[in-house]
Amino acid sequence: MTLTLTVSHEVRALAPGFTHIAIEAHGLVGGPSTEATSALLDDAARRLAARLGGRAPHEDPHMAAWREVYTAFGSKPSRTRNSAEALARRALSDAGLPRINLLVDLYNAISVAHLIPVGGEDLDRIEGGMRLVRAAGDEDFVTVAGGEQVVEHPDAGEVVWCDDAGVTCRRWNWRQGPRTRLTEETTSGIFLLESLPPMPVAEAQAAAGELAEFLEKFSPGARLTLHPPVSAHTPPRT
Template sequence: MALAFTLADGESTLAPALSHLAVEARSLVNGPATTTAGPCWTRRLDGRAPHEAPHLAARRDTCTAFGAKPSRTRNSAEALVRRVLTDAGLPRINLLVDLYNAIGVAHPIPVGGEDTDRINGTMQLVRSTGQEPFATVAGSEETVEHPEPGEVVRYDDEGVTCRRWNWRQGVRTRLTEESVNAVFLLERLAPMTIGELEAAGAELVEWLEKLSPGARITVGTPE
């Protein structure tokens, strides 16, 4: 599949240090969540609140520049770290989702997972017009919402797959127990280094290979 991550109309100036890493995997093994030991996500924040960690603070600043309210719509890594620090633990969804959530908390870095069999065409990071459909669940019922105009979203040829950059994923491309082909997207902003981003990707690959010995995995930078 072709992966493109662009900000429309020159908006890349809002995140000049943004870098992506894509881990694409085929023939994965997925299934129900278990309590089997996984990657160590108990990293220290040196007594700081999650939003004070340098990389997460940088994401807050960038989201504010996009017009989002980071205290209300936290990025996935900050939300998960907060959950862990309150002893709630990580949510149990399925093997693959639990894995990338653990990687996200361990580093900490937003990590997303998409079922490539459900992605339609090219995926981009763009500013919404407000007209794109976003398939989600509200009150236990599937429904379609629309982002706010100007909101930064992840989008393919069919609609929005994730709102407010990496706040809320839709139901269409999420990883389910039946998913066998996936792309995992890791992002970093300064002061996180490229090396730290690559280390997070390497740990993800290591655990994917343990869960799915026969998987075909490639790592690269989206075009």
């Protein structure tokens, strides 16, 4: 299937200049984490440390921009961090980055190396198109707590990704639901890279290009479509 992604006018107004790049991938080869993906995560942590030069992740201008947006829709960014900042903190800690599975490791490595939020969804589990909207507050978000499936609801005004079945990710890119996550059995996925000014669009594109290279390397023969960034501030091509 070809997935449709839309960003609401309300989200655009909240975060002018927001850009997302999507990589649609079919014929993926999943599986558990490997020594090769583990090495990519270790390299990403080294690249991050060099990028920050001793600063904390939230002091990076791109992460600071995400904190401002989180505050604007009512979330406390020091408690519910965007996915890139949360991963960066893990990468710099003694615990290091988690090893989840092959596909998740690949996009986590890109997120940490480039300090950009990256997510992945299983296309076969998405119902209808995906939309980035400000929640009404009555949408269903199915997650797991204490080993049991529970249904939560986002706060009114919270920015969420959703499909026809409900919310797939809360607080923009803070917590993904288990229904659509990439697993060891995933064969078709959509990978989303999200950026805000002051990160140049070209840098987000470079991160997407590197992720596409990883996917091609670990899934030989996979069919990838890189959807161009969508941004109100992206100049027209000449």
